[in-house]
Amino acid sequence: MMPDNLDDSPAAETYNAFTVEQIKALCEMDIPGNCRRDTPPMENMPEGQRQFYRLKAYWALRGADDPGGAACFHGMVLNNTGTLRSNPENLRDLEEIFLPKPTPSIKLILKRCPQMAMIHALRGDVSEPYWWAVLSITEHASPKFSRECSDGYAGFTEKELSERAARIHSEKTKPALCDRLDSVNRNVCSTCKFKRIVRTPIALGFEHEPRGRKESL
Incomplete structure (x- = not known):
């Protein structure tokens, strides 16, 4: 006040x-x-x-x-x-x-989320379910890193990326949850310092790090 x-x-x-x-x-x-x-x-x-x-x-x-x-x-x-x-x-x-709604920073997400960092390092050369889940996050963050998380796949085409990205926005697909990423790419989320503090990596795209009590296992 x-x-x-x-x-x-x-x-x-x-x-x-x-x-x-x-x-x-x-x-x-x-x-x-x-x-x-x-x-x-x-x-x-x-x-x-x-x-x-x-x-x-x-x-x-x-x-x-x-x-x-x-x-x-x-x-x-x-x-x-x-x-x-x-x-x-x-x-x-x-x-x-x-005030304008803040846009999550993909650079902060990549820095804080090991799942996102992994697919970015591999340039999207991963399974389709994993790539699709990550695309739902990159399309809701800025700057757009969807291509950087996609073009390493052997069958990559600009057309498919464009169509998939458009689908995310037209269908109003929400950013994937951490549980979804963990289900398609195991043994990575266990290394995350934010495990059970955030529900989706998109929450890591803001200036202040999320803090909270971890849920009991």
Whole structure:
């Protein structure tokens, strides 16, 4: 929850990182609904309004599609006093709405998952069920490494890869689970430090390593 006094908040740091010209440029962005405002020079802006644009700058730097809209929901100006309060308490709700969905990094997955690292090293020269399971993961991560995990197979063709990848997206095939990979390529998952912590290698594609209590065997 953002404190009422934003001077010590990350939003204040973001605001202070902008030049006056940059803040003015942000202020000229469209603001929906009752949060639309005429923008006076920053030096003449009431503190409550400065706080509003501080939040808007905060969301802009975080990559929100609509920084003004995020700021509207994040803060409310109450009783025309210029007092800004945080709303809602849980910022994750706003992050779900306004921030782009993160794409799993295939490079992190390859680094953390021994199954994925193996098929990448073999360039896809494995059994078809194993390759198909891995393809369902590479197609949901970025950058696309589907070819790097496929073209070592003796019968590889660009046409089949393209058709299989298209099928994954058209049928909305979900990324394969760890249990599936273990069933088609045994004795590899046992070496994984994330065994029984994650259910699918796609969960390893984000910056922070998953942590949790391992399930009992």
